[in-house]
Amino acid sequence: MDAVAAAPAGAKPQSGFVTVQGTHFMLDGRQYRYAGANFWYGAYLAAADGIGDRARLRAELDQLKAAGIDNLRVLAMSEASGFKRAVRPAFMAAPGQYDESLLQGLDYLLVEMGKRDMKAVLYLNNFWQWSGGMSQYVAWATGEPLSDPDASGDWNGFMQHSARFYALPKAQAIYRDAIRSVIGRTNGISGVAYADDPTVMSWQLANEPRPGSQDGGRANIAAYDNWIDETAGYIHRLAPKQLVSTGSEGAMGSIGDLDLFLQAHKSPNVDYLTFHLWPSNWSWIDHKDPAARLESGLKSSLDYIDRHIDAAGRLGKPIVLSEFGLNRDGGSYDPGSGTIARDRFYRAIYQRLLQRMQAGDAIAGSNFWAWGGRGRSANADFMWKAGDPFTGDPPQEAQGLFSVFDSDASTLGIVADHAKAVHALPR
Numbered sequence: 001m002d003a004v005a006a007a008p009a010g011a012k013p014q015s016g017f018v019t020v021q022g023t024h025f026m027l028d029g030r031q032y033r034y035a036g037a038n039f040w041y042g043a044y045l046a047a048a049d050g051i052g053d054r055a056r057l058r059a060e061l062d063q064l065k066a067a068g069i070d071n072l073r074v075l076a077m078s079e080a081s082g083f084k085r086a087v088r089p090a091f092m093a094a095p096g097q098y099d100e101s102l103l104q105g106l107d108y109l110l111v112e113m114g115k116r117d118m119k120a121v122l123y124l125n126n127f128w129q130w131s132g133g134m135s136q137y138v139a140w141a142t143g144e145p146l147s148d149p150d151a152s153g154d155w156n157g158f159m160q161h162s163a164r165f166y167a168l169p170k171a172q173a174i175y176r177d178a179i180r181s182v183i184g185r186t187n188g189i190s191g192v193a194y195a196d197d198p199t200v201m202s203w204q205l206a207n208e209p210r211p212g213s214q215d216g217g218r219a220n221i222a223a224y225d226n227w228i229d230e231t232a233g234y235i236h237r238l239a240p241k242q243l244v245s246t247g248s249e250g251a252m253g254s255i256g257d258l259d260l261f262l263q264a265h266k267s268p269n270v271d272y273l274t275f276h277l278w279p280s281n282w283s284w285i286d287h288k289d290p291a292a293r294l295e296s297g298l299k300s301s302l303d304y305i306d307r308h309i310d311a312a313g314r315l316g317k318p319i320v321l322s323e324f325g326l327n328r329d330g331g332s333y334d335p336g337s338g339t340i341a342r343d344r345f346y347r348a349i350y351q352r353l354l355q356r357m358q359a360g361d362a363i364a365g366s367n368f369w370a371w372g373g374r375g376r377s378a379n380a381d382f383m384w385k386a387g388d389p390f391t392g393d394p395p396q397e398a399q400g401l402f403s404v405f406d407s408d409a410s411t412l413g414i415v416a417d418h419a420k421a422v423h424a425l426p427r
């Protein structure tokens with residue numbers, strides 16, 4: 001194992017735990033607002049050589065920190081599955097069997113983030129197939145075969161299958177054991193219990209948990225709301241010093257109903273709200289030509305942002321935009337391609353977030369999707385294979401679809417400008 005590198009020069013002493021006060025985050029007695037990134041593969045990159053690349057990790061954490069990015073959203077549990085486009089290896093090879101090398105990767109990542117005074121948002125499951133996720137739990141609990149959406153194209157059937165997770169006691173038992181295995185862990189490098197580590201800002205129940213499909217999800221609402229309330233309460237009992245959020249996309253992840261989103265987040269066990277913004281996935285903007293309907297897509301996007309910030313204010317909890325992204329020009333995956341449309345999109349999103357922060361509204365931060373760093377695909381189809389470098393795009397998507405690479409200077413400049421403006425806000 002690599003020796004743990006010395007703290008970078010100028011590393012500040014570690015800050016305390018992030019807490020909630022009304023519609024704001026607090027940190028060390030002052031309001032905390034942040035500019036962050038999605039770094040789903042952070043623990044994988046931090047694993048020992050053979051899976052990870054710790055020299056790349058340290059260099060890219062430095063690059064992110066230098067850009068003012070001090071909050072990273074990271075996958076902290078994955079399940080071995082037969083899904084065609086799932087990340088391999090998985091944190092959990094089988095119910096109750098955990099990959100110590102990936103957990104040591106999470107140890108290493110948290111230590112390196114702590115040195116740089118960064119905060120981690122760790123999600124413990126996934127509604128989607130690219131890390132196994134809820135569908136794999138259903139398969140383990142029922143013995144039924146998986147329905148792979150990348151093979152069938154039946155995304156509605158997949159979403160309904162995943163949503164069975166919420167009401168299957170055996171699936172929940174396996175999941176809670178996984179939660180305990182992470183939250184109850186003591187960092188093998190620092191000796192600090194995860195639940196006592198202020199680097200961990202919050203635990204997320206899952207990535208983008210939905211009640212089910214647009215047509216079938218309403219029947220699962222009671223089970224979904226109950227799952228959120230009970231799981232969030234369970235996590236709070238394991239980690240009383242840290243925050244809990246759901247990982248929801250907002251209305252678009254709540255069968256299009258903002259009221260259902262708010263209802264699911266009323267639980268006092270849910271400390272803050274999350275929402276995501278995916279104009280090209282939601283057909284507001286064209287994947288293959290983001291410039292074509294950019295202005296109308298931007299209008300829909302800004303409206304979506306305002307509605308969710310307003311709703312969080314009414315609920316009296318902070319909210320973060322914990323995913324947003326857009327395609328490269330012409331829908332290209334090539335890291336050398338242009339990002340004119342994406343840069344316009346990022347600027348407009350950040351401008352609206354900053355305006356709402358300056359107004360004292362409930363918005364407390366954002367994490368762009370997603371840091372790709374120096375990860376590059378060498379495959380003609382741009383699809384990830386086990387052993388390939390990691391990028392910001394998980395294995396179910398082309399490597400380069402939404403990644404912000406280390407060479408994307410214009411986009412990273414926009415991110416850095418936003419981070420600087422956020423850090424200049426009164427605290």
Ligand SMILES: O=C1NC[C@H](CO)[C@@H](O)[C@@H]1O
Pocket residue numbers: 128207208278281323369393394397402
């Ligand atoms: O959580 C997610 N939201 C959208 C991303 C881009 O499509 C996707 O890769 C991921 O599953």
